[in-house]
Amino acid sequence: MNVPDDLRYTESHEWVRVEGENARVGITDHAQAELTDVVYVELPKVGAQVAARGATAVVESVKAASDIYAPIKGTIVEVNKALEENPALINTDPFGDGWIFILKMNSPADVEQLKDAAAYRAAIG
Amino acid sequence: MHRNGHRARPQRGSLTPPKPTPSFRLVTETAEKKTPLYDEHVRCGAKVVPFGGWLMPVQYTSISDEHQAVRKNVGMFDISHMGQLIVSGAGAAAWLNRMLTNNVEKLEIGGSQYTFLLNEAGGMIDDLIVYRLEPELFLLVVNASRTDEDLAWLQQHLEPGIALHNRSADFGALAVQGPRVTELLCAMLGNATSIPTRNQIAPFEYQQIPLQIARTGYTGEDGVEIFFRARDASKLWNAFLTEGAHFGLRPCGLGARDTLRLEMCYPLNGSDLSPEHNPMEAGLGFFVDLSKSDFVGRAEIARAKANGPSRRLVPFRMRTKGPPPRPHYPVYAGGERVGEVASGTLSPSLGYGIGMAYLPTAQAKIGTELEIEIRGQKFPASIEKKPLYKKS
Numbered sequence: 326m327n328v329p330d331d332l333r334y335t336e337s338h339e340w341v342r343v344e345g346e347n348a349r350v351g352i353t354d355h356a357q358a359e360l361t362d363v364v365y366v367e368l369p370k371v372g373a374q375v376a377a378r379g380a381t382a383v384v385e386s387v388k389a390a391s392d393i394y395a396p397i398k399g400t401i402v403e404v405n406k407a408l409e410e411n412p413a414l415i416n417t418d419p420f421g422d423g424w425i426f427i428l429k430m431n432s433p434a435d436v437e438q439l440k441d442a443a444a445y446r447a448a449i450g
Numbered sequence: 451m452h453r454n455g456h457r458a459r460p461q462r463g464s465l466t467p468p469k470p471t472p473s474f475r476l477v478t479e480t481a482e483k484k485t486p487l488y489d490e491h492v493r494c495g496a497k498v499v500p501f502g503g504w505l506m507p508v509q510y511t512s513i514s515d516e517h518q519a520v521r522k523n524v525g526m527f528d529i530s531h532m533g534q535l536i537v538s539g540a541g542a543a544a545w546l547n548r549m550l551t552n553n554v555e556k557l558e559i560g561g562s563q564y565t566f567l568l569n570e571a572g573g574m575i576d577d578l579i580v581y582r583l584e585p586e587l588f589l590l591v592v593n594a595s596r597t598d599e600d601l602a603w604l605q606q607h608l609e610p611g612i613a614l615h616n617r618s619a620d621f622g623a624l625a626v627q628g629p630r631v632t633e634l635l636c637a638m639l640g641n642a643t644s645i646p647t648r649n650q651i652a653p654f655e656y657q658q659i660p661l662q663i664a665r666t667g668y669t670g671e672d673g674v675e676i677f678f679r680a681r682d683a684s685k686l687w688n689a690f691l692t693e694g695a696h697f698g699l700r701p702c703g704l705g706a707r708d709t710l711r712l713e714m715c716y717p718l719n720g721s722d723l724s725p726e727h728n729p730m731e732a733g734l735g736f737f738v739d740l741s742k743s744d745f746v747g748r749a750e751i752a753r754a755k756a757n758g759p760s761r762r763l764v765p766f767r768m769r770t771k772g773p774p775p776r777p778h779y780p781v782y783a784g785g786e787r788v789g790e791v792a793s794g795t796l797s798p799s800l801g802y803g804i805g806m807a808y809l810p811t812a813q814a815k816i817g818t819e820l821e822i823e824i825r826g827q828k829f830p831a832s833i834e835k836k837p838l839y840k841k842s
Contacts, residue, residue, distance in 0.1 A: 359497070361512040364796045365773045367825070383825070385773055387513040387796050388705050409771075 326449065327354040329420055333436055334445035335396045337378075340420060343436055344427070350396060351424040352384065352415060355449045360386040363415040368404040369426055375399060377435065382425050384415065397435040399428035485530035486622045486683035494691075494701050502595030502720075504531040507703040516706035517798040520669050523698030524628030526690050527707055532623060533597030534677065535590040535604070536615040542586040545612050549604065549746060550580060551729060553739040557582040562649045562666060564737050566729050567592075567600060568747030572754060573725035574732070576600050577717065579666060581651045589651075589662075589677070591623070593719045607746070622683040626690065627673030627710075630697040635663075635674065638693050645674070659686055668707065670714035670837065709795050712804060713839035715765045721777055722763060722792045722806055731759040731808065733836075762814035763792065765838050768803035768822065769830040775805040775822045782821040782828065783813040791822065797839065803831075804838050 328334075333341040338356035342349040357363065367383040375381050375395035382393040404426045408414060415423040430436070440448065482505045491498060496507030507528065509516060519525045537546060546554045552565035562581040566574050576596040581589040592600050597618060604614055626634070635645050639654060646652045651664035659682040667673035678686055690699065708718065717723045717732055728751060729738050738751055768775060775794030780787055794805030805822075813820075816835055821828040 361509065362514045367773060383773070385796075387709060387774070387798065388508065390773070390776065 328442050328446050330442045333439035335439060337394050339394060339396050341396045341439060346429055347427050348397060348430050349424050349427045351419055354419050357416050357419045362387045363412045366408040366412045369401045371401050371404060373401045393425060396439055398431045401426055402429045403427040485528055486680040487528045487530060487687050490684055490687045496703060501704055504594055506531060509703040509705045510701050513705035513709060514798040516700055516702040517709050519700040520628045520671055520702060520710055521799055524630040524634055525700050525702035527625040527702050529625050530622035531594035533592040533618045534621050536617055537588045538586060539612045540586055541611050542588060545609055546588060547742060548744055549607060551738040551745060553742055554580055560650050560652055562651055562664060569725055570747060572728040572747040572750030574723045574727060575603055575725055577719055577723055595720060620680055622678055622680045624676045625667055627667045627669040627671050629672055631673050634694055634697045668716055669710040709798050712793050712795055713797050713799055715836040715838060718793055728754050730754040731761055732763045761808045761810055763806055763808050764814045764833045765806050765836055766820055766831045766833050769832055772829045773824050774803040780823040781807045783818060788813050799839050
């Protein structure tokens with residue numbers, strides 16, 4: 326299972342890529358493999374304030390709808406519109422074209438609270 | 451589907467459930483039963499979930515892939531969780547005719563029919579298939595989650611001379627479904643084998659394994675359901691995997707079973723059928739023979755037929771791109787809330803959301819425009835004709 330070393334992770338299977346003041350967020354390879362067949366993604370609104378661990382987006386597979394949580398507190402500055410046409414990008418490229426939203430972090434130091442790759446690898450066994 | 455219980459409202463899970471703690475695992479092992487094919491499912495990489503009191507594979511690779519395998523080639527489902535009841539003895543046919551809605555006297559030896567077990571109020575305790583194996587020997591294949599209830603009900607109504615036996619623990623079953631099923635069966639059983647025709651069941655033998663093969667299914671494709679002793683389950687499963695590889699066979703889980711049946715508008719017990727509904731409301735009056743003078747629930751069904759049901763189970767499709775409809779989502783017609791989704795999914799064959807809902811008869815006409823409320827937003831839908839998916 327792919328767990329890139331340069332990302333941070335949550336227990337709820339989101340990944341975070343720090344890009345200056347912003348954090349790009351998606352779901353992990355492990356999560357997409359568990360879900361399979363992503364058929365719909367409900368994106369947050371740009372400008373929305375989100376709390377850490379607050380439900381922010383919804384990813385739907387054939388079988389179930391799953392909440393996606395904001396890993397850290399911030400404001401949504403961009404969402405991945407490509408998922409509206411092609412939600413399966415989450416399956417095919419979870420760490421790349423399958424990203425879900427970018428948020429501007431209230432406090433970039435919050436990232437330190439998240440798991441590093443080794444800790445996430447250990448968590449998913 | 452994997453919610454046999456009735457939830458008050460739709461819920462969303464987090465992405466993945468927490469890893470089970472040792473105590474949780476212990477509870478799971480004692481609470482849910484395993485079919486004789488459980489180890490094979492794990493070996494095939496299945497994602498296993500609790501369903502109707504059983505640990506069942508929901509999918510092996512992906513629901514869409516498994517769905518397409520059944521529509522295009524052939525798929526194999528473990529249906530060993532389903533209850534298998536044997537009714538025998540002089541007068542068995544007459545007794546079953548008082549217990550079930552369809553007419554078993556119309557069955558030749560080796561025939562089968564879809565039928566209902568009703569309570570006195572005409573509510574559906576279960577929907578099942580009854581196979582006539584001998585003049586006074588019947589196999590009833592019932593829903594896993596209803597087996598105990600069915601047994602208790604039948605036991606309570608049992609009459610002298612009739613024997614009721616639950617063979618579920620000693621038997622397994624596979625559904626092998628898809629357009630290439632006869633090719634596969636001929637390769638395994640010999641080209642001269644005549645596979646039973648639609649709704650027929652017959653005994654066979656494969657490498658000393660006794661089988662009962664029935665031309666029945668729950669997918670809308672050509673297919674069979676095969677019954678066998680539990681101890682032969684693994685050998686048979688692996689034989690199908692090996693032989694089936696030449697025909698594109700894939701093991702399929704309950705996820706694909708649900709999308710396949712919903713495209714055909716076949717009802718699912720617990721979602722679409724329950725003791726709160728009668729067969730007329732479900733649009734399944736065809737399987738109720740009111741020419742029989744007496745059967746449990748008859749008076750209520752006759753009344754429902756005479757007055758016309760006040761609500762109907764109707765299929766619908768979503769009209770726009772959007773999230774798939776799911777059980778318990780509110781349904782609106784003309785701005786009024788008129789019901790909720792009973793079954794819903796994204797149709798892998800059609801590429802849009804589909805479902806079924808009970809609606810007041812006035813709103814239950816084909817073509818009626820509906821709205822489905824999903825997380826506070828309304829999405830357009832329309833009532834369609836059965837089945838939602840037609841083979842091209």
